[in-house]
Amino acid sequence: MKTSLYIFILLSILLVADCIAYYFYQISLAGYYSDIILLWLWLLMSLVVIVLFWKKILAKVFLGLMVVTLVLSIAPMGLPFYTFILSMTSAGLRLDKDLNDKYRGQIVGYGVMVYPWLEIIEKHGLLERKILECTEMQLEAFGKERIDVKFETQLSPDLKISEAKDLFLKSETDSTIAITIFYGGPNKTITFDKINKSLKYISEK
Structure with missing residues (x-):
């Protein structure tokens, strides 16, 4: 006992x-x-x-x-319960990929009111640290003064993060890191500012 x-x-x-x-x-x-x-x-x-x-x-x-x-x-409509189930089971994981020896990328969704989002994880042996995150709302708002919707569930992006088939580390510098979200064509490459923890460029091809 x-x-x-x-x-x-x-x-x-x-x-x-x-x-x-x-x-x-x-x-x-x-x-x-x-x-x-x-x-x-x-x-x-x-x-x-x-x-x-x-x-x-x-x-x-x-x-x-x-x-x-x-x-x-x-x-409260079961929202905290769904969040717990999605985050504490494999149900919330859409994609998990080792980008290299230093980074891991994952697409996760822990809520019923938002789209899954991209997270970039930095490995440190037995521990790891989330250094970057990108949601559909951030992608939609990038480079715009305002967006026409209030809630993320109202968005209708052509290429949703949740529909990605793979993730690749395209490039990295001291201040930036570029991640390609692979859909099978066209693909989306997101460049992050590692210092400011923000989006810097978005390209599709």
Whole structure:
């Protein structure tokens, strides 16, 4: 019983540290599935601890908090619940590609009200850091004074990020990085300013 409790405490510390690192510094465990595995291990050990220590009042309170959290996530049209399911399963991953030894690119979608978006991840051994992100709204707004829609779901781009078949690192300098989103023709190349974390050029061919 004590071993299970120690494992639960260790997983809790790792999960909290992982969440804080990602929220404040965009740093997470390497790979798309690492954070997912950590969370599901924590949930599994939570159930184990609840069963083993069911006679304790804290176990009952903990279970109650988990149930209340689940209910509250479903209450507002289920949007937080869908976000959790999409982000903590493979359902939210559209494309995952190692661009080279230094970078990984992924197309993910964690909401039902927005299109999937592109993320560029910098590898650091067992850890990785999201350095760039590009959404459909950013692509639509690039180079324009204003756009005609208020919500991303109202956009109708000819080449959606979510429809990409592959990702390629086209070029990199000290200040820029260019990523080609491959559709099979025409393709879209997005050049980012690494210093300002912003779009610099967009070309299609």
